[in-house]
Amino acid sequence: MSNPASQIEEFLRQDKGDLERYNKKMKQLFYFRLISFAGIILSVIYLPYPSLLVSTLIFTALFLFFIRKNILLEKERNFRKRLIKISEKELLALQEQYSHFNPGKEFNNPDHPFSFDLDVFGEGSLFQFLNRTTTPLGKKRLAGLLENQETDVSALKDRQNAIEELAKEVRWRQVFAGKGNLDNEADLKLLRKLSEETKLKNPGRIKWLITIIPVISTVILVLAFVQLVPWTLLMLVAVFNVAILSFSKKTIDDFYNHFGNQTSILGKYFDLLKMIEDQNFNSSSLKQLQQKLYEEETSATATIQQLKSILARFDYRANFIFILVADSLYLWDLICVRQLDNWNRDHQSKLNVWIDVIAEFDALSSLANFNFNNPEYCLPAFESPEFCFEAQNLAHPLMKKNKRIGNDFNMKGRGQFVVLTGANMAGKSTFLRTLGINMILALNGCRCSADQMTLSPAPLYTNMRTTDNLQKEESYFHAELLRLKGILDEIQNGSPAFILIDEMLKGTNSVDKLQGSVALTQRLLALNANGIISTHDLKLAELEQQYPHNITSLCFEIRIENDKLFFDYRLKQGITQTMNASFLMHQMGIIS
Structure with a gap:
């Protein structure tokens, strides 16, 4: 961990080089989009009908491909900009300039046993000196660590090992910070609200309906095909099913909208959770934190993917022909609602744990950064x-x-x-x-x-x-x-x-x-x-x-x-x- 400035400067050079390459590629994509759009216009003006159709489809496909490519490059370019900003701020810190970091004024408490007297919070404080957190809950957790010290020797040694391990993972911490520019306090409040407000009132009745009705519909459909029952009977079942869905419309819409929002929020944390899951930690403290993201070998990101899969199936309701058949015969929307409710009941309590793990890593990364910046200091x-x-x-x-x-x-x-x-x-x-x-x-x-x-x-x-x-x-x-x-x-x-x-x-x-x-x-x-x-x-x-x-x-x-x-x-x-x-x-x- 010697010479911290040289390592940060090397990362800065790499990121600036990547940013320059992304800028060149995006400039090229601009011209490609322009050419493909011009191809569409010229095809419409000059080509006869059979060739017009083929040419227009090709240029339109190219135009959409270049747009998608541009979106992905824009995302990567913005990420590199964040990494560059992180490195530039850290180089200033290594030159003993810290005023650009959040000082944590809101944590100042004159009645605290020591923090007010020792300038732990506020301008020019220890908190401002240490703080590299990128989430509000991470910032709160760092403040909590500084206010409430660990006095158990075994726990302290474990934390020392964890911080020393993270101190060596300089790039991992930078990438974590670059992906972590999130308002997880507001997100957590919204997640709790969504989870508490979106629950089935009669899950047993719904379970009975989505189990029996699809069987009945399938049997009648088969019997109608072999002409053992009239098609009108199938139509009556479809009308009955549509009536059930009509009575449940508000519940269905609430689940679709609320869990769509929840998936969007969790998607923002997916990269951070994945980083923690994929890292091979050695210290017992970091391993224990990492293990909190798993339940019976299923990871947090896999659980979020399950939610995304349910919502992807729910999104089939946008296809009019599919939903006409699936809802009228099999209560498709209610099946998705039931699956979302099961997911919510199984995993609601874990949402807090996942975001707390992110906050803990965010806070520990700040302490690890201090150790990295000061290799000449002793480990007590x-x-x-x-x-x-x-x-x-x-x-x-x-x-x-x-x-x-x-x-x-x-x-x-x-x-x-x-x-x-x-x-x-x-x-x-x-x-x-x-x-x-x-x-x-x-x-x-x-x-x-x-x-x-x-x-x-x-x-x-x-x-x-x-x-x-x-x-x-x-x-x-x-x-x-x-x-x-x-x-x-x-x-x-x-x-x-x-x-x-x-x-x-x-x-x-x-x-x-x-x-x-x-x-x-x-x-x-x-x-x-x-x-x-x-x-x-x-x-x-x-x-x-x-x-x-x-x-x-x-x-x-x-x-x-x-x-x-x-x-x-x-x-x-x-x-x-x-x-x-x-x-x-x-x-x-x-x-x-």
Whole structure:
């Protein structure tokens, strides 16, 4: 998976070459259509009758052939255009430009345990960084994966394998995306509506009619041929059958129209389902997803083909002579309705499963694309049951590579906290987000921005960006207390948790703040939780003396030289010795 850009550029060259060939062929077909149409006109004008008929038929057949060929080429040309667009967007991403991808603003939720604080959704977010989904349900599924992390080690390893396998299938993912420009959320709603509204009220009676009537009609037809019964008896049966069909006309029309729409919708997903069915996957997770498209060795696409075959037979009703005989003697329309109803009852529940499988592959492809684009990142190892978070050269993956600075981080054992101090803008909040974002990636089976990383899966909680709420009549301080109480309630049973707190209790005075911060830290230690607390209150860092086996003091330092600030963003042991608030206020002219 080395050199992602060169692979994408090669696909782009191939697709542009194909597009150029399709354009040339379509241009040739234009002239062929023009010549064949001219042949029709000239034949009508200049040829005598016998030759006119033959010549007109030949040129008309050629004209229709060229039209059909043009339609197929147009479809292929449009598909190549989509592939070219996919490659061009990805090359921009490899140049660290992501603004053209959907940011998932609709998933922003300030009450979520961590997504709002860590910029998981919105402009410049992790979601926008990862998102390559091409269906609305795929986009929802990706958002769900980022919000709800997997903490089972076995399941995580399976997902790692699945994502790594998909990461290698670059062209497969591109083609899947090219075929997947669909609104499957709206489609799924319509499919459910069609399936629920289109059901036979008396299937038993219909079954009896379409079983008995064709037998009776066939017997009377044979007897009439051998002149054992009059033909009028057959006519009476035909009238009776037509009367039955007249009473059932609304049901017949509803089934024909609704299932015609359903087949049209399912046809859009046929290519995607076929791609999943035909791919030879190795990872257990992908095989399990693939198996959901099968029931007793019958695939989803084969089941859709069954529906298409029933509707193709139903379409015979457009042939007046056929339907006159088939309906009046054998209730053909009702036979098709019964078959459609059986198909619907047998397969209605599977429609949701099929589209969910497509959505899952759509979401996993986004995560696989991240791994493909970043082969230098490490694949984290997982440890259980004791808590562990160890990383070498850990950095924030959303930061520009030329500005990205990595740090080592080590935390092992339950009930461990780091108190992180540092001046303003020294990198405390960014480091907390670095830990959180990489943890989200790891617990989704992705690579992490580090040289090496070992992690014990655990729920993630944050308190970094609390806001007041006038509508709920919540002050900033009260909102923060509610946030902290929510975290404590979640971990009350002593289950593992990793907690990131940035400058807690900002909405109160310094004395209250220190007392409250000390008490909360002690409570978190008592609950055997793990995490980091960043603070400007140096007194809080002194807790290390009281809890030397549970609390570690780390800091980011700055330098002030010749009235200039210098930041190295390197994590150091101990408590910060330099502050810069007064210096910054003086530089900005706020104070003298």
